[in-house]
Amino acid sequence: xxxxxxxxxxxxxxxxxxxxxxxxxxxxxxxxxxxxxxxxxxxxxxxxxxxxxxxxxxxxxxxxxxxxxxxxxxxxxxxxxxxxxxxxxxxxxxxxxxxxxxxxxxxxxxxxxxxxxxxxxxxxxxxxxxxxxxxxxxxxxxxxxxxxxxxxxxxxxxxxxxxxxxxxxxxxxxxxxxxxxxxxxxxxxxxxxxxxxxxxxxxxxxxxxxxxxxxxxxxxxxxxxxxxxxxxxxxxxxxxxxxxxxxxxxxxxxxxxxxxxxxxxxxxxxx
Numbered sequence: 001x002x003x004x005x006x007x008x009x010x011x012x013x014x015x016x017x018x019x020x021x022x023x024x025x026x027x028x029x030x031x032x033x034x035x036x037x038x039x040x041x042x043x044x045x046x047x048x049x050x051x052x053x054x055x056x057x058x059x060x061x062x063x064x065x066x067x068x069x070x071x072x073x074x075x076x077x078x079x080x081x082x083x084x085x086x087x088x089x090x091x092x093x094x095x096x097x098x099x100x101x102x103x104x105x106x107x108x109x110x111x112x113x114x115x116x117x118x119x120x121x122x123x124x125x126x127x128x129x130x131x132x133x134x135x136x137x138x139x140x141x142x143x144x145x146x147x148x149x150x151x152x153x154x155x156x157x158x159x160x161x162x163x164x165x166x167x168x169x170x171x172x173x174x175x176x177x178x179x180x181x182x183x184x185x186x187x188x189x190x191x192x193x194x195x196x197x198x199x200x201x202x203x204x205x206x207x208x209x210x211x212x213x214x215x216x217x218x219x220x221x222x223x224x225x226x227x228x229x230x231x232x233x234x235x236x237x238x239x240x241x242x243x244x245x246x247x248x249x250x251x252x253x254x255x256x257x258x259x260x261x262x263x264x265x266x267x268x269x270x271x
Contacts, residue, residue: 015025021081037077042137045070048066048067059202066200072134073225074197076224077221080188083171083173083187084120084170088180101263108168116160116161147234149228155244158244158245159220159221194217195218197221223240226240232249
C-alpha cells in the first residue's frame with residue numbers, strides 16, 4: 001500500500017512539474033487575461049458601489065462587506081473558470097484520450113495534478129497582482145490574523161478539489177456525446193452564478209439561497225470568500241470545512257465508479 005502511494009505521489013509531482021512548465025511558456029496569454037480581470041474587477045466594484053448608493057445594507061451585508069467579497073471572488077475566481085468538460089471533449093475529438101487511457105498512471109490523478117497546478121500557479125500570480133489593485137486602488141482591507149488566512153487557504157484547496165470531482169463526474173457526458181460545447185457553457189453559467197462570482201448568495205432571494213446551498217459551487221468560492229472577508233467568524237470555520245469535506249468525500253466516491261461505467265462507451269472521433 002505504501003509503495004503504491006509513493007508511486008502515485010511521484011506521478012502527481014511529475015505531472016505538476018509538466019503543467020508548471022506549460023503555464024510559464026505562454027506569458028502573453030497570462031498578461032492579456034490579467035488585464036481583462038483588472039477591467040472586470042473595476043466594473044464589478046463600480047456596479048456594487050452604485051447598488052449600495054443610499055443603502056446601509058443589503059441581505060444583511062454592508063457595502064464594505066459586499067465590496068470586499070466581490071474583490072476577493074474576482075481575485076480567486078479562476079477556480080470556477082477551468083473546466084474538465086472542454087478537456088475531455090478535445091481529447092475524445094482528437095483521439096488523444098486513447099493515449100491517456102493507455103498510460104501506466106492513474107488518469108484521474110493526472111488530471112487532478114494538472115488542474116490543481118494550473119489553479120495554484122495562475123492564482124498565485126493573480127492574487128498578488130489583482131490583490132495589489134484591490135488594496136491600493138479599490139481600498140480592500142485584508143485581515144491580519146494568520147488563522148483567517150490559513151482557514152481561507154484550506155477552504156480554497158478543498159473547494160478546488162470539490163469542483164474537480166464534480167466536473168469529473170459531469171464531464172463523463174462527453175463519452176456519450178460528440179460535442180460538449182453546450183454542456184460547458186451551461187456548466188460555466190451555473191457555476192459563475194451559484195459560486196458567488198457574480199453575486200453574493202447572501203443577498204439572493206431565500207429560494208435561490210436554498211438552491212445555491214444544494215449545489216456544490218458555493219463550496220468553491222463563497223465559503224473561502226466569506227472566511228477571508230470576515231462575514232463569517234473563525235468559530236464557524238470547522239462547520240464550513242466539515243461541510244466541504246462531506247461534499248468532497250461524496251463526490252470522490254461517485255466519480256471513480258461513474259468513470260468505469262462511462263469509459264465503456266467512449267468513441268474516439270479522431271487520431
